[in-house]
Amino acid sequence: MSVVPCLVDKWSEENNSIVLTWKQNERGLEPNQGVLKRCCSESRKLLQKIQGIPAAPERLALEMTVSYNTFLFSLSVSEASEIEAGLTHSLLRALEAAGSQVSCSDPVQLWEAVLQTLGSSVCVPYVHKLLLIQWMLWLMQCQLERVLALLMQTDHKRERSAPLNLQTETRNLALSMEEDSSLMVAMAAKDLKDLLHVCTVICQGVEQMKMEKYFEALDIFQEAKGLPSPRRLLAQIHNLTGQSFAKRGQPHCALHFYRKAVEVDCACHSALYQSALVFRQLGNTKAEMEALHLLYSAVQLQSDKNSSCASLVSPATLLGGEQMTFISRVPSPSLILHTLAHTCVSNGSISDGVEYYLDLLASLQTDGKDIIHTGDGTSFPRIPVVYLEAGFALLKAKRFSDALVVCEDVVTSTLDFIPERLMLDADEKQNVASYDVILQNVDYVLWAGAAHLLQAQAHWNLKDTKEAITNFTRAINTVVKVFIKQKDWKQKHLGNTEALVERIMTLEVAKGQALAGRGLCFLEKGQLKEALRDLHLSLQMTPGCKTFKMLLSEVLWRLDRREEASAHWRETHSTSDAPKSVNLPLYLQLWPDDTTFDFSELKKKVVEYIEAKKS
Structure with a gap:
C-alpha cells in the first residue's frame, strides 16, 4: 500500500521539474521552441505512466494537473482533435475515480456528468482547469454555441432572467481558480481564463462584423x-x-x-x-x-527578425486561422511594395516610385519567379504588368536606357506565347475554358505591344528617330494580331464578360498611341504623307485626343492644306479632351502627355491665317 504514495510524490516532483524547466525558458529573452517540445514530450510520458494504472481519487488532483499541463504544452505541436481525444479520456478517468461510469460521445453531455459528479468535491479547481482546456479548443474552432452550453453548466443555481447570452455568461462566470502549491502548472488558470474571456468577446465581435452588424x-x-x-x-x-x-x-x-x-x-x-x-x-x-x-518598413523589419519565440497559448491560436486572417489581414510585402510604387508614380512622386519598382523587380528576381506564369492578377498583378509599370516609371524619370532594358524582359518573355493571329467573333459565346485561353492570349499581345510602345518612346526621347519608328511599327504589328470580325463589336457583349471588351479597347488605345508616335517621327523626318496617314488612323483609334489633333493640324499646315489645318486647330481649342472610354493601365498613360513638340509656331501661323480670313 505504501507504493502508491511514493509514486504520487515521485510523479509530482517530475511534473514540477518539467514545469520549472518551461518557466525558466519562458523568462528568457528569446524562449526556445525546442524546450517547449521537450517539455511536451516529457509531460506526455508522465501522463502515460499515471494513466497506465487504474484511476483513483487520491491521484485525481495529480492526474488532472498533469493532463492540464500536457494539453497546454501540446497546443502548438499537436492537432486540436488529438488534444480533444486526450481530454475526453481524462474526463472519463475522473468519473471512473469518482465511481461513476458514463459512456457518451457528446462532449457537452460528458461535461454535464463531470460537473454534476465532481462539482462540489475538493477536485473542483482541477476540473475547472480542464474545463478551460475545453473552452480553449472550442474557441479555436469558433464553436461559440458549444462554449455557451459549457459555461452555463458551471453554475446551475444562478437565476437567469435575461436570454441566454455568451457575453453575460463569460462576464458572470464563477470558476475556482485556486492553485495547489505542491503541483506546478505551466500557465496559471486565472491567466488562461482572462485570455479566453477577452478572446471569446473578440470572436463574437468579429462574427458580428462578418454579418455587417x-x-x-x-x-x-x-x-x-x-x-x-x-x-x-x-x-x-x-x-x-x-x-x-x-x-x-x-x-x-x-x-x-x-x-x-x-x-x-x-x-x-x-x-x-x-x-x-x-x-x-x-x-x-x-x-x-x-x-x-x-x-x-515594419513588415520588412519583422521578416528580418528571427522569430524563435515559443508561446504556450497565443491570441492568434485561440482566435483560429480564419478569425486572425480577418482581424490582422495585411497584404504580402510584394503587394505592399507594388501598391506603394504604383501610388507614388500615379501621384507624381516619380523618383520614389522608381526606387520602389526597382526594389520590387529585384525581389521578384531573387525569388526566382517566372515573369509570365507567376501572379494571378487578383491579389498581386501579373508580373509582366509590374515590369511594364516599372518601365513607365523609368521613362517618366527620364532613365530611358533603363526603361529599354526592363521592357526588353517583357518582349523576350512573351515572344513564344504570342499567337500569329487571334480571330474573335463577337457573336460567338465562349465556354469558360476557351474564354480563359482567349483572355490570356490577348494579354500576351497587349503586354508585348505595350513593351514595344514604351521602348519606342524611350528611343524617341533619346533622339533615335529610326529606332523609335522601328519599335512603334513593332507595337502596331503586335496589337493588330488580335482581330474582331464585326465592325460593331463595341455594341455587343464580346465573349462572356466585360473583361475581354476592356482588354480589346485597351489594345485599340495602344494601337492609336503607336500610330500617333510613328506619325510624329515621320513628321520630324519630313515624311508628311506617312505622318498624315498614321495620325488619321490614330484618331480613329483614340478619337478626341487633343495632342493628336494638333499634330494632325501641324502636318496639314506643312502640306499647305491651311483650311483643314485651321479647322482642326479651332476644333481642338473649342472642345475638351474626350472622356476616356476605358480605364487605362498605368503603363499606357505616358503617351501623348509627355510629347515634346513645340506648337507655338503653328499657333502663331494659324491665328494669323484666321485673322486674315476675317478681314
Missing part, C-alpha cells in the same frame, strides 16, 4: 477594451474598432482608433494598412503613401 460589434469591442489583455491583443481590439467605424462611414473615428492601435503596439500592421485604405478613400495621397511606407 457594425453597431453591435462596436458595443462588443467596447467591453473587450475593459478586460485584462496582452498589449498586442488590445491593439487588435482598437484596430477592429477602427474597422467597424470605417464600415459605418466614419473614417475620422476609424483613423483615431487605428492610431491608438499603433501607439499600443507598433507591430499592429493591420492598423497601418487600414489607415492607408481610409486615407485613399479621403483622397489624402500624401498620408496614404506615408502609411504604406511605414507598413512596408
Whole structure:
C-alpha cells in the first residue's frame, strides 16, 4: 500500500521539474521552441505512466494537473482533435475515480456528468482547469454555441432572467481558480481564463462584423477594451474598432482608433494598412503613401527578425486561422511594395516610385519567379504588368536606357506565347475554358505591344528617330494580331464578360498611341504623307485626343492644306479632351502627355491665317 504514495510524490516532483524547466525558458529573452517540445514530450510520458494504472481519487488532483499541463504544452505541436481525444479520456478517468461510469460521445453531455459528479468535491479547481482546456479548443474552432452550453453548466443555481447570452455568461462566470502549491502548472488558470474571456468577446465581435452588424460589434469591442489583455491583443481590439467605424462611414473615428492601435503596439500592421485604405478613400495621397511606407518598413523589419519565440497559448491560436486572417489581414510585402510604387508614380512622386519598382523587380528576381506564369492578377498583378509599370516609371524619370532594358524582359518573355493571329467573333459565346485561353492570349499581345510602345518612346526621347519608328511599327504589328470580325463589336457583349471588351479597347488605345508616335517621327523626318496617314488612323483609334489633333493640324499646315489645318486647330481649342472610354493601365498613360513638340509656331501661323480670313 505504501507504493502508491511514493509514486504520487515521485510523479509530482517530475511534473514540477518539467514545469520549472518551461518557466525558466519562458523568462528568457528569446524562449526556445525546442524546450517547449521537450517539455511536451516529457509531460506526455508522465501522463502515460499515471494513466497506465487504474484511476483513483487520491491521484485525481495529480492526474488532472498533469493532463492540464500536457494539453497546454501540446497546443502548438499537436492537432486540436488529438488534444480533444486526450481530454475526453481524462474526463472519463475522473468519473471512473469518482465511481461513476458514463459512456457518451457528446462532449457537452460528458461535461454535464463531470460537473454534476465532481462539482462540489475538493477536485473542483482541477476540473475547472480542464474545463478551460475545453473552452480553449472550442474557441479555436469558433464553436461559440458549444462554449455557451459549457459555461452555463458551471453554475446551475444562478437565476437567469435575461436570454441566454455568451457575453453575460463569460462576464458572470464563477470558476475556482485556486492553485495547489505542491503541483506546478505551466500557465496559471486565472491567466488562461482572462485570455479566453477577452478572446471569446473578440470572436463574437468579429462574427458580428462578418454579418455587417457594425453597431453591435462596436458595443462588443467596447467591453473587450475593459478586460485584462496582452498589449498586442488590445491593439487588435482598437484596430477592429477602427474597422467597424470605417464600415459605418466614419473614417475620422476609424483613423483615431487605428492610431491608438499603433501607439499600443507598433507591430499592429493591420492598423497601418487600414489607415492607408481610409486615407485613399479621403483622397489624402500624401498620408496614404506615408502609411504604406511605414507598413512596408515594419513588415520588412519583422521578416528580418528571427522569430524563435515559443508561446504556450497565443491570441492568434485561440482566435483560429480564419478569425486572425480577418482581424490582422495585411497584404504580402510584394503587394505592399507594388501598391506603394504604383501610388507614388500615379501621384507624381516619380523618383520614389522608381526606387520602389526597382526594389520590387529585384525581389521578384531573387525569388526566382517566372515573369509570365507567376501572379494571378487578383491579389498581386501579373508580373509582366509590374515590369511594364516599372518601365513607365523609368521613362517618366527620364532613365530611358533603363526603361529599354526592363521592357526588353517583357518582349523576350512573351515572344513564344504570342499567337500569329487571334480571330474573335463577337457573336460567338465562349465556354469558360476557351474564354480563359482567349483572355490570356490577348494579354500576351497587349503586354508585348505595350513593351514595344514604351521602348519606342524611350528611343524617341533619346533622339533615335529610326529606332523609335522601328519599335512603334513593332507595337502596331503586335496589337493588330488580335482581330474582331464585326465592325460593331463595341455594341455587343464580346465573349462572356466585360473583361475581354476592356482588354480589346485597351489594345485599340495602344494601337492609336503607336500610330500617333510613328506619325510624329515621320513628321520630324519630313515624311508628311506617312505622318498624315498614321495620325488619321490614330484618331480613329483614340478619337478626341487633343495632342493628336494638333499634330494632325501641324502636318496639314506643312502640306499647305491651311483650311483643314485651321479647322482642326479651332476644333481642338473649342472642345475638351474626350472622356476616356476605358480605364487605362498605368503603363499606357505616358503617351501623348509627355510629347515634346513645340506648337507655338503653328499657333502663331494659324491665328494669323484666321485673322486674315476675317478681314
